[in-house]
Amino acid sequence: MAIKPESLIRPEILDLKAYHVPPARGMVKLDAMENPYGLPEDLQREVGAIAGEAALNRYPDPGAGALKARLREVLALPRGMEVLLGNGSDEVIQIIALACAKPGAVILSVEPTFVMFRMIATFAGTGYVGVPLREDFSLDAEATVAALEAHRPAVVFLAYPNNPTGNLFDEQAMERIIESAPGLVVVDEAYHAFAGASFLDRLARFPNLLVMRTLSKLGLAGLRLGLLAGRGEWIEQFEKLRLPYNVSTLTQAVAERVLGRGDVLADQAAAIRREREALFSTLQGIAGVTTYPSRANFILFRVNRADDVFRGLKSHGVLIKNLHGSHPMLAGCLRVTVGTPEENGLFVAALGKCLAETRAA
Numbered sequence: 109m110a111i112k113p114e115s116l117i118r119p120e121i122l123d124l125k126a127y128h129v130p131p132a133r134g135m136v137k138l139d140a141m142e143n144p145y146g147l148p149e150d151l152q153r154e155v156g157a158i159a160g161e162a163a164l165n166r167y168p169d170p171g172a173g174a175l176k177a178r179l180r181e182v183l184a185l186p187r188g189m190e191v192l193l194g195n196g197s198d199e200v201i202q203i204i205a206l207a208c209a210k211p212g213a214v215i216l217s218v219e220p221t222f223v224m225f226r227m228i229a230t231f232a233g234t235g236y237v238g239v240p241l242r243e244d245f246s247l248d249a250e251a252t253v254a255a256l257e258a259h260r261p262a263v264v265f266l267a268y269p270n271n272p273t274g275n276l277f278d279e280q281a282m283e284r285i286i287e288s289a290p291g292l293v294v295v296d297e298a299y300h301a302f303a304g305a306s307f308l309d310r311l312a313r314f315p316n317l318l319v320m321r322t323l324s325k326l327g328l329a330g331l332r333l334g335l336l337a338g339r340g341e342w343i344e345q346f347e348k349l350r351l352p353y354n355v356s357t358l359t360q361a362v363a364e365r366v367l368g369r370g371d372v373l374a375d376q377a378a379a380i381r382r383e384r385e386a387l388f389s390t391l392q393g394i395a396g397v398t399t400y401p402s403r404a405n406f407i408l409f410r411v412n413r414a415d416d417v418f419r420g421l422k423s424h425g426v427l428i429k430n431l432h433g434s435h436p437m438l439a440g441c442l443r444v445t446v447g448t449p450e451e452n453g454l455f456v457a458a459l460g461k462c463l464a465e466t467r468a469a
């Protein structure tokens with residue numbers, strides 16, 4: 109008799125729904141916090157040449173020495189701190205979770221937040237605690253500190269700015285949590301380029317702090333490169349779980365080159381921040397839309413009949429993210445990534461039509 113998945117696979121994995129990525133071909137794609145601008149032509153040509161010359165018959169440099177040196181300089185990594193590289197920051201989260209997954213270990217975050225914290229805790233077989241944010245999505249320091257005492261988590265993940273809410277948590281509240289945590293606190297700065305705030309320079313002050321970054325939102329989502337910065341004593345342990353060639357030859361070479369032209373991605377991030385402010389005020393002016401302030405490259409907003417509005421936008425060729433139904437605090441919420449001025453214009457026009465259609469229906 110054939111073996112069934114039910115008899116072999118862990119029940120918590122059987123219960124999981126795979127991370128859903130909807131098809132987006134031909135759509136105005138504003139669902140995944142990508143940078144809408146490609147690389148300038150001269151840099152594209154250089155990238156082409158780098159790919160052509162790369163020794164693809166050989167395994168990548170396992171230590172990614174050249175790329176790490178570039179990252180140290182671009183990130184202005186504080187002296188004495190080390191870096192772990194991952195195939196996206198998702199992989200970094202997984203490495204941390206696997207390393208800390210002692211029997212009975214707990215991972216803690218807030219909710220609503222980035223869903224992979226919970227999912228990866230499940231992959232790693234740890235417990236998971238999500239402490240609700242306040243109604244305005246600010247950090248509830250009292251409730252979080254109480255949860256730290258009650259659950260003694262091995263790791264706390266805090267996204268700064270938070271996804272999907274877009275806000276930066278209060279610095280003092282974050283520090284209180286870092287000081288009270290019995291284990292590690294990983295500050296996930298995926299949206300750093302749009303935030304103008306960071307915990308990187310506090311690594312020396314807090315021995316249990318780690319800071320995570322990614323190149324995905326900055327403009328290199330297709331390369332898959334995430335990183336963790338922190339004290340050598342932690343990075344050294346996590347390195348043991350990193351699969352030997354997790355960062356490909358092409359990723360290493362292209363990321364190193366593009367980061368060497370730091371102005372390009374920094375200018376694009378500045379343009380995205382300007383567009384975020386323009387889109388925010390436009391959305392604020394639309395009746396029936398409640399908009400939440402954002403320090404990231406996306407905006408969370410609330411409407412009536414969010415499912416209908418989301419479907420309507422899709423039928424007008426605009427793909428955003430529907431969060432309605434994903435968490436009670438996100439009832440009626442949709443999240444739009446800041447695109448080019450043209451894309452944002454198409455989104456706003458389509459949103460106007462959908463809101464009118466749902467009101468009329």
Ligand code: PMP
Pocket residue numbers: 141195196197198199222267270271296298321322323324329333334
């Ligand atoms: N952290 C946060 C808060 C995110 O929103 C995302 C992507 N949506 C990630 C990490 C993962 O990014 P990547 O794996 O592309 O580096």
